[in-house]
Every structure is written in C-alpha cells, then in structure tokens.
Amino acid sequence: MEFLNTREFAQQLDAKDKLAKYRDEFLFPHVNGKQVIYFTGNSLGLQPKRTKAYVDEVMDDWAKLAVEGHFYADKPWWDYQERFAAPLSKIVGALPSEVTVMNTLTVNLHLMMVSFYQPTAKRFKIICEEKAFPSDQYMIKSQVRFHGLEPEDAIVEIKRRPGEHNIRLEDILDTIKQVGEELALVLIGGVNYYTGQVFDMKTITKAGQDAGAYVGWDLAHGAGNIHLELHEWNVDFAAWCSYKYMNSGPGNASGLFVHEMHHNDLDLPRFSGWWGHNKERRFLMEPNFDPVRGAEGWQISNLPILSLAPYLASVEMFDEIGMPALIQKRDNITAYLEFILHEIDREVNGHFEIITPSEPKERACQLSVFLHGEGRQLFDYLMKNGVITDWREPNVIRLAPVPLYCSYEDMYQFGQVLKAGILSHKK
Template sequence: MTYKNTREFAQQLDSEDQLKHYREEFLFPQVNGKQVIYFTGNSLGLQPKRAKKYVDEVMNDWANLAVEGHFYAEKPWWDYQERFAKPLSKIVGALPAEVTVMNTLTVNLHLMMVSFYRPTAKRYKIICESKAFPSDQYMIQSQVHFHGLDPKEAIVEIERRPGEHNIRLEDVLAKINAIGDELALVLIGGVNYYTGQVFDMKTITKAGHDAGAYVGWDLAHAAGNIKLELHDWDVDFAAWCSYKYMNSGPGNASGLFVHEKHHHNPDLPRFAGWWGHNKERRFKMEPKFDPVHGAEGWQISNLPILSLAPYLASVDMFDEIGMDKLIEKRDKITAYLEFILHEIDKEVASTFEIITPENKEERASQLSVFLHGEGRSLFDYLMKNGVITDWREPNVIRLAPVPLYCSFEDMYEFGQILKKGITG
C-alpha cells in the first residue's frame, strides 16, 4: 500500500478498519480538553469501559452474598479463574489446562524458577538477554544467589554487536551451543521492552532443548501483542503481566503457562499451597499436597477476585476479536506510524533512528525511536500537547500504536504535533 501523510488518507484507513468500533470501548485521559493520543499501552493499557461492570458484579455479590459468593455468585469465586483457561489459551497458543492466572509476573517467574532451575555441579548456567528488564535481572540474580552460585559465573548474557541495537538470532544460537551441557535454563523476554524486538521463540526453544536445558519466556510485552504458539513450540513455561496490552489495570494479576508434558511429573519440585491442591478434596484439609493436574497445580493462594474481574473483561474482548484480526491491524497501523515518522524526519531535516527491527516478523506494536539531536524537552512538549508516550534514557521514545484503541488519524496527528515540537 502507498501511504499518504494527510488527514484525509488517515481517516480513509480508519473508515476501512474492521476494529474501529472497539476504540469506543475504552476510556481516554484528556489533556487541554482533548482526548489524548495514547502510545503507552506497552506500559499500562487503557481502561475498558466494560471492566467496571465486571468489578461491580463482584462487589454486588460480595454485598449481597458475603462468603456465599464463593459458590452462589453469578460467576462463583470458587472457580473464577477457570473462566480464563479457554480464552487465554487462544491468546498464547496453549491447551486450556496449560494456562492459569495468579500472583504477579515476577512472583510467577520466581515460582517457575523453583521448578525449572535445578542447577547441578555441571549444568548450572542461565542464558538471558543483555539489558533485560531490570525485574528479570534481579529475579535471576537472586535465584542464582539462593543456590549458592556466583552470578558472574552462572548468568550468561547475550550481547548486541557493537553499533547494533538488536540481538541477532545467530548469536543466541551460537551462545547456546557454546555453553552446551553446562546450560540449565534459557530465560529471555519474548519481546524486548526497550527496542521492541520480537525473538524467534520457536527456534530458540528448540536450540535450548537440544542442549538439554529448560526454556522459559517472559511474555510481558508479548501476550496480547504477538502470535504465540507456546504448546507447539514446546516451551517449558512462560509468564506474563496482564496490564499492558491486555488492559487489566495497574499491577494486576499475571498469566502462567506450563507445558502439559510437566503436569504429571512427580519429581518436578514446586512451592505448594492449598489452592493448587486437588480441587475436589481441597476443603478436606488433608496434610499431603496432591496437586491439580495442569498449570493450576502451581497456584498457591486463593485468587484475588476483584483483581481478576477487569482482566476477565479484557480477555472476553480479546476472545470476541481473535488475535489474527488484532495482528492484521497491528501490522498496518505500525507501518503507517513508521511512514509518518520518516515523512516528518524529512520535513524537519532531523535524524530519527527507529531502533526497532524493520522486519515485521521481528516487531509488533512498538516503535522505539532514537531522537538524535533532540532531548527531554521534546518528550515534555509531546506530553503537554496530548501525546502520552514513554521516555527512556538517553533519548529514546517508545511508541505503541495498540490496535484495540489507536486510530490511523492518531498517527497523522502525532506527526503534526511532533513536527511543531521540533521546529518550534
């Protein structure tokens, strides 16, 4: 398609958009009396209007039923999390029994490390990407310390080549092969939070398994954003937050995947709690832990229903649409944003460097833009003029044109505001 940097062309694209009516499903902040252009769904998604209905339903059941809400609410709290299994399995490419919701992201990754990081004298090393999100770095370091190991010896980071912004697949595979039978675990962010690079999870997972290691993925920036096939890729485990592309609300519950091949392994250790115990016998208060078969067997505590309610509202919306339609619009609106950036770059004779890969197979709903010659003042100008974006040092802005609620006209309008912010 030949794009045009005009409002009329952007409006034409919006008129052809099959998902355009979902924009009305969300609540937008306002700046200067106008609805913002929202580019930070990769940090916190907008609130779906239907979320309040789901939360109010729980509040009303609590008021009217109290403890009996566990069994007699419209959506009984006793099995509330089971409503996520089927729609979430479609979003991440899993069997329903392989997914559940519980805790928060880093907590779930810690719990997965209990099961899948079992270092020995020979096999103890972990591969992760250089400059992973700090929470992952801290989590991995603390797990290594917990096992009495030296992070400098046990943690192997895949580095970017000098002068490059993204990690090459061949470098990941070469490092896996080089470590060989010393490798215990590969744990990488499926989408890099800083550059927006999407990793080839299928190929990396196979390489890790060929080396005899477990392979897990942090899908914080991937779930609800990219096409995932966790079961078919034979991924051992994965976890994701729900508040970015999945719009569940700040700091909300995490999703969890454990491949079915691990569900019946009695030798696989885990930290246990009563909500992971055999559901039919849970209230018998038996002394010996008998885990639920499936990802729910890794649950520990009963679930925070008020937190799960807005997540379920969003998951139901995803189920209505389907990932294929979301990805189709995602690719189109991201390409249009890329075009707008290049056009404005030419008009203002500036130097924008998009550090997100050009190949659409290696990117999703994010463009990270290195603003050479520009500083924090440009970011501040955008924010004051109704463009909510994200600043990362030294001078990168991250733009996430989320297909559920961003419009093509947003992309055009952003370009005009950006141009004014540079030219004054």
C-alpha cells in the same frame, strides 16, 4: 500499500478498519480538554468501559452473599480463574489446561524457577538477553545466589554487536552451543521492552532444549500483542503481566503457562499451596499435597477476585475479536506510524533513528525511536500537547500504536504535533 501523510488518507484507513468500533470501548485521559493520543499501552493499557460492570458484579455479590459468594455468586469465586482458560489459551497458543492466572509477573517467574532451575555442579548456567527488563535481572541474580552461586559465574548475557541495537538470532544460537552441557535454563523476554525486538521463540526453544536445558519466556510485552504457539513450540513455561496489552488495570494479575509435558511430573519441585491442591478434595483440608494436573497445580493461594474481574472483562473482549484480526491491524498501523516518522524526519531535516527492527516478523506493536539531536525537551512538549508516550534513557521514546484503541488518524496527528515540537525548539 502506498501511504500518504494526510489527514484524509488516515481517515480513509479508519473508515475501512473493522476494529475501529472498539476504540469507543475504552476510556481516554484528556489534556487541555482534548482526548489524548495514547502510545503507552506497552506500559499500562487503557481501561475498557465494560470493566466497571465486572468489578461491580463482584462488589454486589460480596455485599449480598458475603462468604457464600465463593459458591453462589453468578460467577462463583472458588473457580473464577477457570473462566480464563479457554480465552487465554487462544491468546498464547496453548491448551486450556496449560494456562492459569495468579500472582504477579515476577512472582510467577520466581515460582517457575523453583521448578525449572535446579542447578547441578555441571549444569548450572542461565542464558538471558543483555538489557533485559531490570526486574528479570534482579530475579535471575537472586535465584542464582539462592543456590549458592555467583551471578558472574552462572549468568550468560547475550549481547548486541558493537554499533547494533538488536540481538542477532545466530548469536543466541551460538551462545547456546558454546555453553553446551553447562546450560540449565534459557530465560529471555519474548519481546524486548526497550527496542521492541521480537525473538524467534520457536527456534530458540528448540535449540535450548536440544542442549538439555529448560526454556522459559517472559511475555510481558508479548501476550495479547504477538502470535504465540507456546504449546506447539514446546515451551517449558512462560509468564506475562496482564496490564499492558490486555488492559486489566495497574499491577494486576499475571498469566502463567506450563506445558502439559510437565503436568504429571510430581517429582518436579514446586512451592505448593492449597489452591493448587486437587480441586475435588481441596476443602477436605488433607495434610498431603496432591497437585491439580495442569498449570493450576502451581497455584498457591486463593485468587484475588477483585483483581481478576477487570482481566476477565478484557480477555473476553479479546475472544470476541481474535488474535489474527488484532495482529493484522497491528502490522498495518505500526507500518503507517513508521511511515509518518520517516516523513516528519525528512520534512524537518531531523535525525530520528528507529531502533526497532524494520522486518515485520521481528517487531510487534512498538517502535522505539532514538532522538539524535533532540532530548527530554521534545518528550515534554509531546506530553504537554496530548501525546502520551514513554521516555527511556538515554534518548529514546517508545511508541505503541495499540490496535484496540489507536486510530490511523492518531498516527497522522502525532506526526503534526511531533513536527511542531521539533520546529519550536529550532527557533
């Protein structure tokens, strides 16, 4: 499609957009009395209007039923998490038994490493990506130290080549081969939080497992954003937060995937708790742990229902729409945003550099823009003028045109605000 940098053209795209109606399902902040252009769904998604009803339902059940809400609420609390299995499995490409919700992202990754990082004298190394999200770096280093190893000995970071912003697939595969029989685990973010690069998870998973290692993925920026086939790709485990692209609310519960090939392996280490115990016998209070045969067997405590309610509201919306429709609009609106950025850059004789891959299959709902010659002053201008975006040092703004609630006219209007901000600083 040939794009135009005009409001009329953007409005035409919105008129043809089958998902445009979902914009009205969300609550937007306002700046100077006007609804904002919201580009930070890759950090915290907007609140769906339907969320309040789901939370109010739990509050009403608690008020009317108290402890009996566990069994007699309209959505009984004792099996509340089971309502996520079907819709979440479609979002991440899994069997319903392979997914559950519990804890928060880094907690779940720690729990997964209990099961899938068991270093030996020979096989003890972990491959991760350079400039992973800091929480992942802290987690991996602490796990390595917990096993009595030194991070500089056990952790292998795949680095970008000099002068390049993204990691090459061949460099990942070469590193896996080089580490070889010393490799215990590959744990990478499926979508790099800084650049927005999407990794070839299918190819990397096979390479890691062929080397004799487990392979897991941090899908904080992947779940609800990209096409995933975790079951078919034979991924060992994955975890994700729910508050970015799935709009469940700040700091909310994490999703978890464990491939079915591990469900009956009772020798696999895990930190166990009573909510992971055989559901039919859970309330018999037996002394010996008999895990649920599925991802729920990694649960530890009963679930925070007030946190799960907003998440359930969101995944049911995803189920209405389907990932194929979301991905189609994601690709179109991201391409239009890319066009707008290049147009404004040309008009102001600027020096923008989009460091997110230009190849559609290597990116998703994020463009990271290096502002050569511009700085924090431009970011502040955008924020004060109703464009909510994200600043990352040293000089990058991250823009996430989330297809559920961003419009094509938003992309055009952002371009005009960006242009005005640059010109005002050049005077």
